[in-house]
Structure formats: structure tokens, C-alpha cells
């Protein structure tokens with residue numbers, strides 16, 4: 001068997017950026033296409049597929065091809081942020097469409113739905129994230145879209161994607177999953193029958209906290225997909241080529257980073273589970289997490305580095321823990337190689353349902369014992 005018809009694993013394909021080789025020079029790194037415009041040919045025809053950069057360029061297309069490959073998707077579009085990807089989907093819905101969304105989830109997306117609801121553009125029903133009974137109660141035959149974030153911010157509730165897709169499809173609705181917390185080396189949502197898989201590529205896919213990007217991947221294309229593509233073009237929210245170049249570079253190490261973050265997170269979650277200064281550890285990788293078995297299947301054991309801890313004491317104790325950390329950065333975002341800690345109630349504001357003592361941890365790839373010691377000393381100091 002020759003190398004070329006051997007079925008390579010996703011790990012190999014992504015590490016080699018889909019085995020890129022420049023046909024003219026032999027360079028193995030995809031170049032950054034900086035040109036905004038593309039000259040027509042001698043017959044005054046555009047040289048497809050590119051003609052103006054707001055439509056896309058080959059660096060961005062290469063990153064899209066890598067994500068489509070990971071997701072096993074028919075097509076992928078990259079946007080300048082996760083929020084612009086989410087907004088393109090929300091925007092393409094017909095006036096007065098009915099949508100079903102979690103009561104708590106990534107705060108920016110929830111804010112968008114609430115804004116569209118307030119302006120009368122959409123009719124919105126809410127369900128407890130992960131609760132499929134509640135989802136079944138609020139969905140109806142006019143529902144266009146079910147939104148599921150899994151694992152869900154900031155409690156990391158897990159939605160059984162296949163069951164949610166079943167409920168959505170029985171009502172003629174599409175299911176969109178936001179699995180930003182478990183990127184497509186772990187969760188390939190389309191294979192569990194989601195229709196649209198959205199990711200903030202700012203997080204694990206890029207992994208180095210130096211790009212904002214958002215990805216939409218689909219099982220089936222068609223008019224709705226053309227509509228979303230057109231929205232990206234008209235709103236000018238395509239991912240730019242330098243950012244796409246960084247994303248390609250980041251994705252080469254996706255498996256390594258998520259494997260290491262998972263190892264670290266499992267050690268940290270197990271260490272602090274039952275700790276005298278901590279009320280609860282919320283992490284789907286823990287055996288006592290109610291959806292542990294579902295998540296084991298949906299991530300193939302790569303639970304990722306996202307967890308939350310609810311500390312004992314007052315809200316100020318929780319804020320103090322973040323202030324006293326020396327290794328964790330007290331910063332927002334997630335999915336980078338460096339560990340972050342964040343007091344969610346401060347960030348998401350008064351209208352968002354979150355426990356006042358909840359700290360969200362994004363576990364990076366550092367030495368796990370450095371992270372454990374850092375949290376131990378911060379907890380001690382906040383309680384003394």
C-alpha cells in the first residue's frame with residue numbers, strides 16, 4: 001500500500017496541515033495571502049474562487065479545509081470571531097422565527113438572543129442546559145432552531161447531542177451545537193446528528209490566545225448555507241489571512257494540547273473534589289458528574305480543560321482566590337496553553353444566572369502540580 005492511498009488518522013492530517021506542499025516551491029507551510037483584490041484573466045473573467053478578500057482567500061480556505069476535515073463536515077466557514085459566526089446564524093433566521101436556547105450559556109450569545117427577542121425579531125423559549133425534558137416541553141412545530149452549548153458555560157452541563165438532534169428534527173428544527181469547550185479532536189458534533197457545529201476557534205482550535213476566530217461546519221449545504229455565506233460577505237466578517245495563518249499553526253498541535261489539558265484537568269479536579277475549602281467541582285471528566293458517561297462517549301475521553309469550582313465562604317473569598325493566584329492568570333477566555341481563572345459573576349453581570357462563588361478555570365498545558373500548588377496557596381490565603 002502506498003502512502004497516498006493509506007487512510008491517515010486525523011492526528012496525522014492536522015499535524016501536517018492536510019499535507020500541504022506548494023506545487024511550485026515545495027514549501028510545506030501554507031503562505032499568507034495578503035492581496036485584497038485578484039486580477040481578472042485575459043478574457044476579463046474572474047479567476048475563481050477568489051476575486052475580493054471580503055469573500056475569502058486561500059489562507060482562510062486552507063484553515064477551513066482543516067476544520068472541515070476534523071469535523072468530518074461537508075463545508076466549513078471561518079469568521080473573524082465566534083460571535084460573528086453565531087450572529088450570522090441568528091441573522092439568517094426569518095423574521096419572527098421561534099428558537100429554543102439555554103437559560104444560561106456563553107453570555108455573548110445569550111445576549112444576542114435576548115436583544116433579538118426584545119426587538120421583536122425572534123421569538124425565544126428557554127430551557128435548562130442539558131435538560132432534554134425541558135427542551136421537549138418548549139419546542140414546537142414552528143421552531144426553526146435549537147441552540148445547545150455542550151459542555152455549557154459556566155456549569156459544564158452536558159447535552160446528549162444525538163437525543164437533542166432527535167427532538168429538534170422531529171419538530172422540523174435544526175440543531176446547532178456550540179462545543180467550544182471540547183474541540184473537534186474530541187467532539188465531532190455532526191457525527192451525532194447536529195446540523196451546524198459552531199466553535200469559537202479563538203479557544204482550543206487556535207489555542208494560543210492570539211487570534212479571535214469562529215467556525216461554522218455543516219453536514220448539508222443548501223439555500224440556508226448560501227444565505228449564511230452571503231451574510232459573512234456582506235457584513236465583512238470573514239477571518240483575515242494572517243489570523244488564518246496563526247490558526248493553521250495552532251491547529252497542528254490541537255490533539256497534543258487537548259490531551260495535555262485533559263490530563264491536567266483530571267488531576268486538578270480529582271485533587272480539589274471534596275477539598276475542605278471547596279463546595280463543588282464541576283467537571284464532566286469526574287466520575288460523579290451526572291453526565292459523565294454521555295460525555296465519555298461524546299469526547300472519546302478527551303474532556304478538555306474547562307471546569308468550575310464553587311468555593312466555600314463569601315463572594316469576596318471567591319474573588320480573593322483569583323487575586324492571590326500567581327500561576328493562573330486572572331483573565332477571561334479559555335482554551336489557551338496558559339491556565340486562566342475567572343470570577344464569572346463579575347464578568348457576566350447581574351442578569352446572568354451564575355453562582356456568586358463560582359470560579360471558572362481554563363486548564364492549560366503547564367505542570368499540573370504547579371497549578372495545584374497555586375490554587376492551594378490562593379485558597380489558604382483567601383480564607384486566612
Ligand SMILES: *Cc1c(COP(=O)(O)O)cnc(C)c1O
Nearest residue numbers: 081082083106180200202212213
Ligand atoms: C468564547 C466563546 C464564544 C464567542 O467566541 P469569540 O471568539 O470570543 O467571539 C462563543 N461560545 C463559547 C462557548 C465561547 O467560549
